[in-house]
Amino acid sequence: MTRRRPAQAIRLVLVVLLSALSLVVVAPAASAAVDEGIGHRTTPGQSWGGRDRAYDWxxxxxxNGEHVFCVSFALKAPDSNERYEPGDALLTKWGDPLPDDVAANISYLLLRYGDTQDADEAAALAHLLHSWTAAPRSKADLDPAKPFTEIGYDVDAHFERLPTSAQDAVERLRADAEANxxxxxxxxxxxxxxxxxxxxxEWSVxxxxxxxxxxxxxEVQLTLTDLAPAGDGGVDQRADGAEDSKVTDGAAAGAAATDEPGETATTEDTDAENAENGTDDGDSSQAQQLTVVTGDDGTASISASPTGEQPGIVATLEAPAERPYVRDPVTTDTQRVVSTGGEQTLTAEATTSAVPAPGIVKVTKVDxxxxxxxxxVPLRVTAEDRTSPAVATDGTELVxxxxxxxxxxTEGDDGAVxxxxxxxxxxxxLVEVxxxxxxxxxxxxxxxxxxxxxLGPGETLELRIANVADEVPRTIPAGEQRTVAQAATTSGAPVGALVGFGALALAVAALVGWIARKRVLRQR
Incomplete structure (x- = not known):
């Protein structure tokens, strides 16, 4: 489905002295004020007031230079002199309230197709508007003798006289309205x-x-605060889950709305607008406007980088009103028309907080x-004063x-942490404990x-702490240094030593005596 730019002032025109077919029945001099715009003629036209018509538009x-769509009556009910006033709800030709679904369908189609440049779509939209507001209640409402204030719209006959392409558009727009x-x-x-x-x-709407x-x-207009769009042209072209999404510059949104999906344009600062409205807070460069278009899943996303601590987006869009309503009575030559609106403005916003990108410290302990x-080696993580704790990304102290x-x-062969x-x-x-x-x-x-x-945003700070090893004693050559050992002393030999010495002496004496005795015996 092709998206059409939602007009800022979509008009549904109820024309006094128009037939149920929205036929312009005016003197030639008056026709300059109300002319045929975009659509199709159907031939022959529907007869009313006892007269045949060559065609219907x-x-x-x-x-007055604006393309509008007309419905088939200007009074709240036939045979009534009460006219519409601004703010009135749109009724059927017979003075009945529009069913909720019909009212919602009309509002939606006016919003989505009210500024169409396609003849088939314009004819289909007009046909559906007449079908929903002036369909006959019975065959009597189609009596060609009835005046324009009482004639009903011959739905089937007009559909059959439309080109096949316009008939297809009728079904497409009807289904579109039912679904959306x-x-x-x-x-x-x-x-x-x-x-x-x-x-x-990623931010999304x-x-x-x-x-x-x-x-x-x-189409959704985004106002970005403390955010800078990323990507080519300042905006990411992607929409979540959608192939046919796009973003456009806020100033060029109207012209670019019918471009091929995926096109981008530069974003627009709102400095001038803030100055005019008196809302400039001294840093208006932080607010930007751009237009995005939802994809197949109804979502559009942009990629943007926070430039301040409170980034946020405000989304604004035109949505179909629950019911179409009367806006302004406009006088044109011999006719009085009443324009109505079928749209309302929706807004949505999202905000959050942002902090600088976290950092990493890597420290190595080496010889x-x-x-x-x-x-x-235990190391204490501190702030610059070497006493208070360092701070984590979430603002808490590292304790x-x-x-x-x-x-x-520190750990490992490289002594790092x-x-x-x-x-x-x-x-x-990092302080050694x-x-x-x-x-x-x-x-x-x-x-x-x-x-x-x-430590800067997103950086890795590498630090190094070196230790000087203790001095190891060297081997000392003989004679260079004397070592004096001190110990306790006594005045006599120890008792154990004396006893041992006596036993040895007795043993020696005994052996000497034995040897001498053997020699004497041999001599005998």
């Missing part, structure tokens, strides 16, 4: 989760009909001389169970090894 009329009539509902949605400044995210189904091809990583700044520990989701910008410091084994000599608890750096 089904389509728009040009009234009001009341409509508009909803705007902000991206889920936390938003980061200067980081694109959805238009649904009375049955809850999405309405395709609806000052060799550059090798040192694992198992441990003890309520003090969080402590992390990574801290993620840090608020930016901020200065982050206690020295690793073999590095205590150079550790000063009053001024522990520390590394600090400024």
């Amino acid at each position: 089904l389509g728009s009329y040009v009234v 009539r009001g009341p409509w509902t508009a909803t705007a949605a902000a991206p889920e989760g936390e938003l980061y400044l200067d980081t694109p995210s 959805t238009v649904t009909g009375a049955d809850g189904e999405g309405i395709p091809g609806v 000052d001389e060799t550059g090798e990583g040192i694992a198992g 441990g169970p003890d309520g003090k700044p969080l402590v992390v520990t 990574t801290i993620e989701n840090l608020r930016t910008p901020q200065t982050v410091c 206690s020295p690793p084994n073999g590095y205590a000599d150079a550790f000063d608890p009053e001024n522990p090894p520390t590394a600090c750096g400024e």
Whole structure:
């Protein structure tokens, strides 16, 4: 279904002294004010007042330079002198209230096709309007002898006299109205989760009909605050679930509405408009306007990056009113016409908050001389003052169970540790809590090894802390240094030593005696 630009002042014209067929019956001098616009002639025309008509006109009329669609009567009921006044509800030719579904259909078709440039669509729209407002209640209402104030619209005869293409358009518009009539509902949605400044995210607006189904091809004007559209031409061309969606510049929305889907144009700041309305808050460059068109699922999306802390969108669109209503009586030469509106304005908005993109800190603990990583070293994550905690993306302080700044520990061969989701910008410091084994000599608890750096949005800050190893004792050559050992001393030999010495002496004496005795015996 092709989307037509919703006119800002769609007109349904009820013409005094017009027949049930919207036939312009005026003197030639008056016809200059009301001319045939876009549509088809059907031949022969329907007879009324005892006279035959050469043709009937089904389509728009040009009234004071504006294309409008006419219905077949100007009084609230036949034989009544009461005329329409602004704000009155539109009735049938017979003075009856329009059924709710018919009223909704009329409002929808005026909104969607009231500015059509297609002759088949214009003829189809006129035919449906007459069918719904002036259909005969009985055959008596089609008596050709009846005057224009009492004649009914011969629905079947006029349909048969339309070109085949216009007949097809009648069925198409009828089905379109049944499927997409009001009341409509508009909803705007902000991206889920936390938003980061200067980081694109998806915003959407959805238009649904009375049955809850999405309405395709609806133009929606978006006003963006603290948001910068992303993508080519400033706007992402994609609409969720839809192939035939588009976005257009706010100033060119009318002209671009009938372009091929998917086209984009640049966005338009609202500085001048804010200045005229006295609403300039001093930073009007943060508000932009653009036009999007819903896709097949009734949703249009844009990709935009937050430029401030409170990004949001306001969606505005023209929707079919629940019932068409009378607007203004207009006098044209010998005729009085009453224009009516079939639209209402819907708005929807969505806002959220945004913060700078988070940052990451990666710190490595290494040996000052060799550059090798040192694992198992506790480091405290602090702010620039080296005392208070650093801040996380969500604004909370990074603290441990003890309520003090969080402590992390280096690990692995490279002696590294990574801290993620840090608020930016901020200065982050890593302070050594206690020295690793073999590095205590150079550790000063009053001024522990520390590394600090400024962390920017979306950045990874790499820090390095080096430790000086303890000095290891060297091997000392003989003679270079004397070692004095001290021990306790006594004045005599120890008792155990004396006893052992005596036993040894007795054993030796016994052995010597035995040897001597053997020698004596041999000599004998």
